[in-house]
Amino acid sequence: MDLVTLEEIRQLKYRYLRCVDLKLWDEFAGVFTEDAVAEYDTPVLGKTLKLEGRDAIVDYMRGNLGADKISTHTAGAPEIVVDGDHATGTWSLDDTIILVEHRLLIRGAAFYHDAYRRGADGQWRVERTGHVRTYEYMVSLDDMPSLKFTAGVPDSR
Template sequence: MTVEPLEQAVRRLVAIEDIRQLKARYFRCVDFRLWDEFADLFTEDLQVDFAESTSSPRGKQEFLASVARHFKTGYSVHHGHVPEIDVTDDSTATAIWPMYDRVESPSASGYVSHEGWGHYTETYRRCDDGQWRICRSRLTRIERHELPKQGVSS
């Protein structure tokens, strides 16, 4: 077993914590509808693969528009749990995040209310400003259940 030099270990652990905070902001921004802050969490060349999405966004602008449209009204809660984060070098990292979400949308929204769980598989890049951002995100579901239609108003 090779022992990692202390300075390298500290850099790796700081990067892991920065990425954990990045994903926490992701969940908070979606649930509180903070779209400007949400947009800053991604690289310009973002690649998205959310197979369940009805709009099938691929790039950053399509993804941001799709999320804002789907979550315009109603309520949501998104959780990420015990990620496996691998810092591959000073500017690249990957992670797998077990996740849970519940989304309640008004019937008229066209978005299906649901509850589900699965995994985000992501790649991160440290950008020129020193901040980590999501450059690839894939959501795979283990389960997703549609919720009964409700009269959610806001």
């Protein structure tokens, strides 16, 4: 097994998550192939969200997880299988989204199922991503009167 390739794919996934949480949309775009597809199980919306193409994925995230939202995404325990210039990965996900304006907290866990492709430039990119929720819940911050935040909304970069 090529440990360098495994590490490159792990770094790619971590970059994906960091860019979403820090709202680094130009860098986020760079993790995807142009024809990437994303399918996210979203019980809060009552449907699976399917986005086709890098621009559609980035535009959706920019519009729905902008600077007025606080998010943390952590993925771990990867199971990565490499076959030449293609690879697949399964990751456990734990995430929190705080909708400040609506005073809502959304928490959940899921398993990501990804496909990766190494480009002619030697860089790995996400070709397909998506997750299936194991759970998700939403609660009003007004229901938690003792909750205090010690950090603000990150600047949009």
